[in-house]
Amino acid sequence: MVNWESKLSDYARRVEPSAIFALLDMPRAPDTINLGPGEPDPALFPVGRIAQIIANELTDSGRARTALQYTVNAGLPPLRERLSALHRSRGLPSSKDNVLVTSGSQQAIDLVVSAFVQPGSRVAVQSPTYPGAMGILKAHGAAIVTLDDAFREAPREFAVIYVTPTFSNPSGETLDIAMRRRVLDLARGSGAILLEDDPYEAISFEDATPSTIQSLDAKNGIEQSQTLYTSTFSKSLTPGFRVGWLHGPSSIIRKLTLLKQSEDMQAGTLSQLVAAEAMQFVYSEHVPRLREEYRRRRDAMLGALERHFGGQAKWTRPAGGFFVWMTLPEHVDAVALLRVAALQGVTFVPGTACSHRGEYKNCLRLSYSTNPAATLEEAICRLGSAFRSFQKLTAGSR
Amino acid sequence: MVNWESKLSDYARRVEPSAIFALLDMPRAPDTINLGPGEPDPALFPVGRIAQIIANELTDSGRARTALQYTVNAGLPPLRERLSALHRSRGLPSSKDNVLVTSGSQQAIDLVVSAFVQPGSRVAVQSPTYPGAMGILKAHGAAIVTLDDAFREAPREFAVIYVTPTFSNPSGETLDIAMRRRVLDLARGSGAILLEDDPYEAISFEDATPSTIQSLDAKNGIEQSQTLYTSTFSKSLTPGFRVGWLHGPSSIIRKLTLLKQSEDMQAGTLSQLVAAEAMQFVYSEHVPRLREEYRRRRDAMLGALERHFGGQAKWTRPAGGFFVWMTLPEHVDAVALLRVAALQGVTFVPGTACSHRGEYKNCLRLSYSTNPAATLEEAICRLGSAFRSFQKLTAGSR
Numbered sequence: 035m036v037n038w039e040s041k042l043s044d045y046a047r048r049v050e051p052s053a054i055f056a057l058l059d060m061p062r063a064p065d066t067i068n069l070g071p072g073e074p075d076p077a078l079f080p081v082g083r084i085a086q087i088i089a090n091e092l093t094d095s096g097r098a099r100t101a102l103q104y105t106v107n108a109g110l111p112p113l114r115e116r117l118s119a120l121h122r123s124r125g126l127p128s129s130k131d132n133v134l135v136t137s138g139s140q141q142a143i144d145l146v147v148s149a150f151v152q153p154g155s156r157v158a159v160q161s162p163t164y165p166g167a168m169g170i171l172k173a174h175g176a177a178i179v180t181l182d183d184a185f186r187e188a189p190r191e192f193a194v195i196y197v198t199p200t201f202s203n204p205s206g207e208t209l210d211i212a213m214r215r216r217v218l219d220l221a222r223g224s225g226a227i228l229l230e231d232d233p234y235e236a237i238s239f240e241d242a243t244p245s246t247i248q249s250l251d252a253k254n255g256i257e258q259s260q261t262l263y264t265s266t267f268s269k270s271l272t273p274g275f276r277v278g279w280l281h282g283p284s285s286i287i288r289k290l291t292l293l294k295q296s297e298d299m300q301a302g303t304l305s306q307l308v309a310a311e312a313m314q315f316v317y318s319e320h321v322p323r324l325r326e327e328y329r330r331r332r333d334a335m336l337g338a339l340e341r342h343f344g345g346q347a348k349w350t351r352p353a354g355g356f357f358v359w360m361t362l363p364e365h366v367d368a369v370a371l372l373r374v375a376a377l378q379g380v381t382f383v384p385g386t387a388c389s390h391r392g393e394y395k396n397c398l399r400l401s402y403s404t405n406p407a408a409t410l411e412e413a414i415c416r417l418g419s420a421f422r423s424f425q426k427l428t429a430g431s432r
Numbered sequence: 433m434v435n436w437e438s439k440l441s442d443y444a445r446r447v448e449p450s451a452i453f454a455l456l457d458m459p460r461a462p463d464t465i466n467l468g469p470g471e472p473d474p475a476l477f478p479v480g481r482i483a484q485i486i487a488n489e490l491t492d493s494g495r496a497r498t499a500l501q502y503t504v505n506a507g508l509p510p511l512r513e514r515l516s517a518l519h520r521s522r523g524l525p526s527s528k529d530n531v532l533v534t535s536g537s538q539q540a541i542d543l544v545v546s547a548f549v550q551p552g553s554r555v556a557v558q559s560p561t562y563p564g565a566m567g568i569l570k571a572h573g574a575a576i577v578t579l580d581d582a583f584r585e586a587p588r589e590f591a592v593i594y595v596t597p598t599f600s601n602p603s604g605e606t607l608d609i610a611m612r613r614r615v616l617d618l619a620r621g622s623g624a625i626l627l628e629d630d631p632y633e634a635i636s637f638e639d640a641t642p643s644t645i646q647s648l649d650a651k652n653g654i655e656q657s658q659t660l661y662t663s664t665f666s667k668s669l670t671p672g673f674r675v676g677w678l679h680g681p682s683s684i685i686r687k688l689t690l691l692k693q694s695e696d697m698q699a700g701t702l703s704q705l706v707a708a709e710a711m712q713f714v715y716s717e718h719v720p721r722l723r724e725e726y727r728r729r730r731d732a733m734l735g736a737l738e739r740h741f742g743g744q745a746k747w748t749r750p751a752g753g754f755f756v757w758m759t760l761p762e763h764v765d766a767v768a769l770l771r772v773a774a775l776q777g778v779t780f781v782p783g784t785a786c787s788h789r790g791e792y793k794n795c796l797r798l799s800y801s802t803n804p805a806a807t808l809e810e811a812i813c814r815l816g817s818a819f820r821s822f823q824k825l826t827a828g829s830r
Contacts, residue, residue, distance in 0.1 A: 036623050036658035038548075038684055041591060043572075046547040049690045076497035084500065085490035092483035099474035102482065102670035137535055137674075141696035149444040150436075169694050174441075193439060225434050260434035272500035274701030276535075286436055292447045296567050298539035302700045303672030 044153070049173045052165055052387070057369075062376035067413040069382040069400045072203055072356050078327060079272050080312075080320050087311045088304070105303045107295040108287070109135025109279070113310035117279050120313070126249050127256050131284040134291050137301045139233050139278035142264035144170050145290050145297075146280070147194065150227050151176050155193035158184040158220065162359070162388035162397070164203045167196055167231065171390075178390040184220060192226035200243055201234040201355025204388045204399035208353050211244045218247050221260060227286075228261040233278075234355035236270040236321045239329040243354065248281065257283045267309050269356070270316050270324065275305035328356070334407035335400065335414060342418030349400075356403035359385075366396045366424065374427070375420035380413045442551070447571045450563055450785070455767075460774035465811040467780040467798045470601055470754050476725060477670050478710075478718050485709045486702070503701045505693040506685070507533025507677070511708035515677050518711070524647050525654050529682040532689050535699045537631050537676035540662035542568050543688050543695075544678070545592065548625050549574050553591035556582040556618065560757070560786035560795070562601045565594055565629065569788075576788040582618060590624040598641055599632040599753025602786045602797035606751050609642045616645055619658060625684075626659040631676075632753035634668040634719045637727040641752070646679065655681045665707050667754070668714050668722065673703035726754070732805035733798065733812060740816030747798075754801035757783075764794045764822065772825070773818035778811045 092098045108114065114130035121128040136142040143166070151157060153175030159168070161180040171178055181197070184190060197217055199209040209217070221228040230247045248261040259282065266278035280290060294300070312320075335358055339349050349360040362368070368384035375381060385397025400417075402410055490496045506512065512528035519526040534540040541564070549555060551573030557566070559578040569576055579595070582588060595615055597607040607615070619626040628645045646659040657680065664676035678688060692698070710718075733756055737747050747758040760766070766782035773779060783795025798815075800808055 036620075036625070038625060038658070038681075038687075041548055041623070041625065042687070043546065043548060043550040043553075045550065046687065046691060049687075049694050051690060052693075073502055076501045079497060079500050081490055081493060081496040081500065085487065085496075088486050088490070089483065092479055092486070095479060098479040098483075099477060102477050102479065102672040103474045104471055104671045137696040137700075140694075144695045148441065150439050150441060152441040152443065155441075166694075173694050222434075225439070227434070227436060227439065260436070273502045274500040276696065276698070276700045283436075289436075289440070289444065289447075292449060293444060295450075296447050296538075296564075296571050297542045298535040298674065298696070300674070302535075302674045302703050305700050305703070 044175070045173060048175060049169070052169055057372065057381075060373060060376050060381075062381060063379035066376060066379045066381055067405060067409055067416070069380060069402075069405075069413055071404060072401055073404050074269050074273065075404050078324060083315065084272070084308060084312065087308050091304070091307055091311075101304045101307050103303065105300055105306065107300050108291045109133065109301060110303060110306040110310060113306045116310055116313045117281070120317070121281055124246075124249065126252055128281065129284070132256055132281055132287060134280045134287050134294060135301045135306055136264070136278045136280055136294065137298060138268060138273070138276045139231065139264045139266040140166055142278050142280045143167050143196070143229065143231060145293050146227065146229050146262055147171060147174050147176070149290060149293060150194050156191060158192050158195045158226075159390070160197055160202065160205075162204050162385060162394055163196070163390075164198055164231065165387045168388075168390055171196070181217065181220075185216070190220060190224040192220075192224045194229055195221050195226045196229045196231065197247070198231045199247060200232055201237065201352055202357075203234070203355065204357050204383065204385075205359040206350040206352030206355055206357045207359070208244065214244060214247045214250060218250055218261070226260070230261055230263045232263060232265045233269055235265055236317065237324060237328050237356065238354035239325060239332065240353045257285070259283060262286065267312070267316075270321055271309065271312050275302065275308060277301055277305050277309045328403060331402040331405070331407050331410055332358070334410045335402040338411045338414035342414050343421070356401050358400045358402065360398040360400055362396045362398070362421070364396055365428070368396060368398050371420065371424045374424045375417055378416050378420045378423070380416040380420065382417070442573070443571060446573060447567070450567055455770065455779075458771060458774050458779075460779060461777035464774060464777045464779055465803060465807055465814070467778060467800070467803075467811055469802060470799055471802050472667050472671065473802050476722060481713065482670070482706060482710065485706050489702070489705055489709075499702045499705050501701060503698055503704065505698050506689045507531065507699060508701060508704040508708060511704045514708055514711045515679070518715070519679055522644075522647065524650055526679065527682075530654055530679055530685060532678045532685045532692060533699045533704055534662070534676045534678060534692065535696060536666060536671070536674045537629065537662045537664040538564055540676050540678045541565050541594070541627065541629060543691050544625065544627050544660055545569060545572050545574070547688055547691060548592050554589060556590050556593045556624075557788070558595055558600065560602050560783060560792055561594070562596055562629065563785045566786075566788055569594070579615065583614070588618060588622045590618075590622045592627055593619050593624045594627045594629065595645070596629045596631075597645060598630055599635065599750055600755075601632070601753065602755050602781065602783075603757040604748040604750030604753055604755045605757070606642065612642060612645050612648060616648055616659070624658070628659055628661045630661060630663045631667055633663055634715065635722060635726055635754065636752035637723060637730065638751045655683070657681060660684065665710070665714075668719055669707065669710050673700065673706060675699055675703050675707045726801060729800040729803070729805050729808055730756070732808045733800040736809045736812035740812055741819070744819075754799050756798045756800065758796040758798055760794045760796070760819070762794050763826070766794060766796050769818065769822050772822045773815055776814050776818045776821070778814040778818065780815070
């Protein structure tokens, strides 16, 4: 057989298994509760309405042919129209030419990074940051700098600034308006493309969320802005359809559309059609239910953390999204704790998976999205007992 | 606004609009018949059966949750199982670990090129070749060599050899077994990855098609082979689902799965489920109907070419697929002819779009897939009259 590994491109060499996946084979109790994945709960999918939309589209033979055929590379025109209307309803100037439909927001991030990052390009990110984005940045050879370091540095020169300012994965935190302006100023000062990743925006638990950075940037019109905004239907509707989108200046959108065309032609046509039709009820009817249920789960997790870890650890109080970020005492190694916890029936993502330089050894990302409140309470109870076992186990070595 | 064009990566700079798209704005008669696109005819989609499959999946709430949720990056396990069974039924050893489900075969080509080609890598291709693959190769900076030149050369050193040996897009031709062995020998001699692109395999008009190159290569087992095979459901079922696949050694498939994960996570889940279910009737019941209808169309086009161009041009006689490749007298510029033809109500892809070095100026790719036989006859009649107008117009300048 050919020695294919010796033939890999530099890009392919830099693509590595995610740290999260490496943990999947760890021994665990049979009924382990997994607080790892950032997935929506499938029990909350609006299955009946989706089935009805598809049945309607496929009953009419003319519509069915459109639904199953190729469509334009930038995405199904009615979906792009409705997405631009969504942005207009939030006060942004927008037309369908400002929208590129992507195969999930993972692809949106990959397209922007492919377009603007190459080996050695400097990219600033929040710390901690989304592991999936970090994987993409590493694959493209980015020189990653934390935002804090970026603010301190002079001169400030970046190809891309990547932020998840709202209900961040993994921290659950939301940047306030002052910090959003500071990030925008950094982008403007360095001429960087600012990639605003906003997959959790629909899952908000409070009345007001700060304006998107893109809307701060687009005060003089979207065409003059340097922010590319991405979101997805993966949390608000379902992830299996793989429909996300990019919103930004039409000139950049046109270029990114060429990349998308070269890489996979287009997002699925029927998926886009379902998303377009579902937009008529997703934000008005479905998302309010999701918010209520996910807030209940967040509250259950926060309450259980208080009961089992009060005074011994810190954690964030997310105003939306799927994640709580927990910080244990400094001597705790979260990967070692995970091995103990898995045997006691609970798993999570260790903090180091969310840093490009191995920080957050004593931190945990805890997801409250996939389990109902009672299960989350049991999970945190198990985590508390795993933590106490771990403390005993390591007491001798300290 | 930021000067984003100056910030583009080398990769993004190399991604250019396809020559085919540049022609879309050409003035044309209102009822123009387009022989350009390599699309299946949506009138032939098995809409009722697809609707039934989806209705079944979404009626059961457990199945619906699976259908709409994330799935594993390599693809839905039942689909990979059935695809590996398909390869086994054709005499190849295969398990689901040999299969990566992609978002169409365009992505399969892009993944393989991303993995094994970087600026300066030498890649051998048939000439003419599929414009979409050439776009990918150019984007990744490949040094493209025609197979003919590659056979003549010594030493032979290639990163990738890309071929569409069966019912080629654009030529409609099929490599015979001797030529397949020669291509395989070239790959073995140069240690190259051999990418066998086989999107049209189901659309065959004759009883026997030569064995795939992968099956010649995998005589000692798929794990020892250096061929990656890709095909798609875009022609045999529908393109809108964006489901294709790669089949090859499990070690390479694992690496390509990591690239896929980084780039867009996975192909659409419901789309994969439909493909998996549809495999129970696609090859046994649906494909025979497609073959019959597309053969009728091929015959209509070949007959009309004989009537309108007999003695004045040459063309291929495809044993399957969607395309006839036509060669006009050497002085004819197909792009100039296209301008005349569009005004007379027929369009096609000029041959230069299918060459990396501007060859085939006097050639045309004619697709018979999207129009019924009578329309094709009218189209070739118009093309004949456009050709005669063109000959008169240019007679003075010769």
